[in-house]
Amino acid sequence: MVPSPVPSLHTDKYQINMMYAHWKNGTHRRRRAFDLYFRQLPFGNGYAVFAGLERAVHYLENLRFTEEDIEYLAGQPENYDPDFLKMLRSFRFTGDLYAIPEGTLVFPNEPLLRLEGTIMELQLVETALLNFVGYQSLVATKAARIRHVAPKDVLMEFGTRRAQETDAAVWGARATYIAGFDATSNVRAGQLFGIPTRGTHSHSWVQDFDSELEAFRAFVRSFPDQAILLVDTYDTLKSGLPHAIQVGLELKREGKRLAGVRLDSGDLAYLSKRARQMLDEAGLTDTLIVASSDLDETTILNLKSQGARIDSWGIGTKLITAYDQPALGAVYKMVARYEQGRWLPTLKISSNPEKVTTPGRKTVYRIVDRKTGKARGDLITRVDTVIDESRPLILFHPVHTFRKKKVTHFRAINLLVPIFRDGKRVYELPSLEEIRNYHREQLSLFWEEYLRLLNPEEYPVDLSRDLWEEKQNLLNKIYASIREENGG
Ligand SMILES: Nc1ncnc2c1ncn2[C@@H]1O[C@H](COP(=O)(O)OP(=O)(O)OP(=O)(O)O)[C@@H](O)[C@H]1O
Ligand SMILES: O=P(O)(O)OC[C@H]1O[C@H](OP(=O)(O)OP(=O)(O)O)[C@H](O)[C@@H]1O
Ligand SMILES: O=C(O)c1cccnc1
Numbered sequence: 001m002v003p004s005p006v007p008s009l010h011t012d013k014y015q016i017n018m019m020y021a022h023w024k025n026g027t028h029r030r031r032r033a034f035d036l037y038f039r040q041l042p043f044g045n046g047y048a049v050f051a052g053l054e055r056a057v058h059y060l061e062n063l064r065f066t067e068e069d070i071e072y073l074a075g076q077p078e079n080y081d082p083d084f085l086k087m088l089r090s091f092r093f094t095g096d097l098y099a100i101p102e103g104t105l106v107f108p109n110e111p112l113l114r115l116e117g118t119i120m121e122l123q124l125v126e127t128a129l130l131n132f133v134g135y136q137s138l139v140a141t142k143a144a145r146i147r148h149v150a151p152k153d154v155l156m157e158f159g160t161r162r163a164q165e166t167d168a169a170v171w172g173a174r175a176t177y178i179a180g181f182d183a184t185s186n187v188r189a190g191q192l193f194g195i196p197t198r199g200t201h202s203h204s205w206v207q208d209f210d211s212e213l214e215a216f217r218a219f220v221r222s223f224p225d226q227a228i229l230l231v232d233t234y235d236t237l238k239s240g241l242p243h244a245i246q247v248g249l250e251l252k253r254e255g256k257r258l259a260g261v262r263l264d265s266g267d268l269a270y271l272s273k274r275a276r277q278m279l280d281e282a283g284l285t286d287t288l289i290v291a292s293s294d295l296d297e298t299t300i301l302n303l304k305s306q307g308a309r310i311d312s313w314g315i316g317t318k319l320i321t322a323y324d325q326p327a328l329g330a331v332y333k334m335v336a337r338y339e340q341g342r343w344l345p346t347l348k349i350s351s352n353p354e355k356v357t358t359p360g361r362k363t364v365y366r367i368v369d370r371k372t373g374k375a376r377g378d379l380i381t382r383v384d385t386v387i388d389e390s391r392p393l394i395l396f397h398p399v400h401t402f403r404k405k406k407v408t409h410f411r412a413i414n415l416l417v418p419i420f421r422d423g424k425r426v427y428e429l430p431s432l433e434e435i436r437n438y439h440r441e442q443l444s445l446f447w448e449e450y451l452r453l454l455n456p457e458e459y460p461v462d463l464s465r466d467l468w469e470e471k472q473n474l475l476n477k478i479y480a481s482i483r484e485e486n487g488g
Contacts, residue, residue, distance in 0.1 A: 001192050003170070005062040006055070008091075009069050011127040016073065019120045023084050028120040031338035033361050035111040036129055038330040039354070042141055042322070046456025047105040047446070049140035049439065050112055051175045052133035053419070054102065054429055059128055060093045061425060093121055094423035098416040100364070101430070103178050103439030105446060106137075107461045110364045110378060112330075114416060117423075126332045134330040135168065136175040138322045143179035144443075145297040145453055146315060149304065154312035156198050157184040158292060159320025172320045178435050185314075193432050200228040200262045200290065200314075212239055216247040220258065224251060228260035228290055236263060236271050241278050248284045260288040260312070268293065269306035276309035288312055296323065297453060333357045347474055353399060358463060359474050365412040367393065368445060375445045376407050377460035378415075382467055387412035398463045405460075 009016075022028035041048055065073075065088040074085055095117020106112055112133060115122055146155060157176045163169035173189035183198040184190065190197035201219055209215035212234060220227040229247070231240025241261065248258030261279070263271050268291050279287050291303070292314035300313060317323060335357065336343045345359030361383040367376045377395050379387070387393065389412055397403035419427040430438070449457040463471070 002058060003055075003192055006059045006128055007069065008063055008065050008124070009072065010131070011124055015123045015127060017078065018123045020078065020080055020084055022120050022123075023087065024081070028118060030119045031116065032119045032122055032334055033114060033116045033336040033338075033343065034122050034126070034332055035335050035357075035362065036113040036115075036133060036330060036332045037109055037111050038134070038137075038328050039108050040329060041108060042138055042325045042328055043145060044454070044456075045141055045145060046450040046452065046459060047107060047141075047144075048137050048328070049144050049175075049179050050100050050104045050106045050133075051102050051136035051140040051178055052129075052171075053099050053113075054174075055132040055136070055171060056097075056099070056113070056129055057419060057425065057427070057429060059132070060097065060125065060420060063091070063093045063125070065089060065091055091121075092423055093125070093420070094118065095121055095420065096418070096422065097420040098363070099419045100415045101417060101435070101438065103140075103435045103442060104415060105442045107378060107459055109358070109461055110380060111362055111416065112137075114335075114361065114363075114383075116361070130330050130332055132171070134328040135322075136171055137330070138325070138328045139172045139320065140175040140179040142297075142319055142322050143176035143181055144439075146300065146313075146319065147180035148451065148453060149297045149301045150313060153310070154183070154288075155181045156290075156312065156314045157181050157186070157319060158314040158316035160186045160316075162317040163320040169320065174432065176319060177432060178439055180436070180440065195432065200260075201230055203230065203233045203264075206230065206233040213243045213246065216243050217250070220247055220251055220256075223259075224254075224256040226259050228262050228288075229258070230262045230264060231275075232263060232265045236266055237274055237278075241275055244287075245278060245282045245284060248279070248287055249282060252284070258284060258287045260290050262290040262292060262314070263310075264291075264293050268310065269303050269308040272303075272309045273307060290314060292316070294318065301453070335359055336361050345470060345474060347471065347478075349475070349478060356471070356475065358467065358471055360467065360470060362467065364415045366415055366445070367395070367407055368411045368413060369407070370409045370411060373445070374447055375459070376405075376410065377462055379412070379462050379464055380467060381464040382470075385464055385466070394465075395460060395462045396465075396468075397460065398468060401468075 070085050098114040100112050157173050160169040169186055170189045173184035173186045174193050177195045183196040185199050187197050189195050206212050206215040216229050229244045231244050244261045251258050272289050275289050288311040290312040291310045295315045296318035336345050347359040348357045350356050362380050363383050365379045369376050393407045395405050450459045
């Protein structure tokens with residue numbers, strides 16, 4: 001099922017104004033190239049998980065200005081020329097898109113998307129693309145951190161009620177599934193994407209009955225074998241668990257099973273250990289223990305270190321809102337201009353050398369050691385660079401250039417694949433299951449040193465020598481011309 005299209009006006013006003021000014025100047029058809037990337041890893045993690053491509057594809061494919069959009073723009077104080085608005089009626093995305101597949105582990109400064117097209121269309125789409133990729137990659141990365149601390153447990157995404165509105169809830173749920181979550185509570189996300197949906201019940205279910213026992217009996221009657229009973233409405237150890245056990249034993253006598261109990265407050269380590277003991281002593285050894293309540297990777301890791309006996313985790317607020325880092329800070333920068341039949345690299349200078357953009361149309365190779373099957377580093381090259389796998393490759397750090405290494409017996413995997421050519425989609429979107437499996441394979445390419453949660457090793461992302469030199473030359477040229485203009 002394809003979600004409803006993203007409106008073309010889901011953009012910043014300045015994009016429309018630049019489109020208009022280009023149109024007025026007759027420069028709107030200039031061909032340009034942009035890279036979308038981020039500069040810093042979120043949550044102190046050693047990698048990010050790329051997500052957001054599927055939405056970007058639907059968006060670009062369906063990009064249209066409706067009559068209502070045009071009417072709205074006509075009423076704006078900018079007084080757009082009616083001919084410009086007329087032109088928008090037939091507006092379509094006509095450019096090329098290259099992208100890294102969803103689920104890939106990605107690193108700072110690598111182009112995640114490269115777009116080539118008219119300046120007018122490439123300005124328009126900037127905002128929405130940053131919006132999709134930034135948020136979905138952030139949530140996928142947060143989910144990957146949680147999966148890392150609970151590799152074998154059942155992980156359920158419970159965030160919708162705390163999410164930043166509807167789209168964040170459903171696309172966020174999808175991002176968590178890519179990164180290894182097992183299910184979501186959001187039924188619409190299940191319908192749209194085929195993610196398994198799960199649910200227990202709330203405190204109000206228990207409050208709605210005269211007694212907790214009656215509430216539990218009524219619930220399991222509707223879901224024999226599947227019910228998970230929330231045991232903390234009154235008193236977890238003295239009321240909730242004894243009642244759940246009583247109901248569990250009644251089910252057992254009928255040849256059925258109490259699927260689980262959910263702990264939602266108190267000391268989750270202590271309570272889960274006691275719950276396991278009480279359930280086991282009653283013979284309910286296959287009744288699982290689910291926990292929820294403000295969880296994230298740090299709490300889960302702590303609970304595990306305390307010996308918590310929790311089989312399944314329901315995680316909401318801190319996951320869906322990327323609580324400890326609410327934005328990825330992705331950027332979209334012009335990297336090349338097509339002039340007189342050739343692409344000219346362009347860059348944006350910053351006082352911070354790490355923020356100077358890398359000019360030109362580029363791609364990213366993942367260099368994988370053939371013996372160990374592990375990634376040695378990523379290499380950003382010019383788009384037309386072909387890496388000869390039969391010859392040794394020298395990788396060097398783009399800022400600390402003395403940090404070098406020689407790699408032999410490797411595979412060089414080009415991460416950027418064509419998605420659109422001349423506005424036509426040339427890429428078949430993989431299924432969500434394929435993306436999720438691919439993500440798991442991606443993780444196996446990396447040594448644990450890059451994957452650990454705390455102070456991970458920095459994974460090398462290097463520039464090819466010619467690209468590095470091109471950047472230095474362009475920088476020197478720009479500074480020389482600034483000096484000249486300022487009288488040396
Ligand atoms: N043993 C534990 N070690 C570390 N953190 C824990 C442990 N048990 C629970 N927590 C976490 O401590 C926090 C407790 O939250 P809070 O103080 O709101 O209390 P609560 O028990 O959830 O009560 P209520 O839901 O009634 O407000 C939650 O984030 C929970 O995940
Ligand atoms: O804590 P989070 O990670 O955000 O997970 C979702 C929370 O949402 C529910 O609580 P809520 O108080 O909203 O409703 P309830 O009555 O069902 O407990 C649930 O019980 C979890 O505690
Ligand atoms: O199914 C649940 O237990 C659930 C779903 C969403 C939020 N809190 C709990």
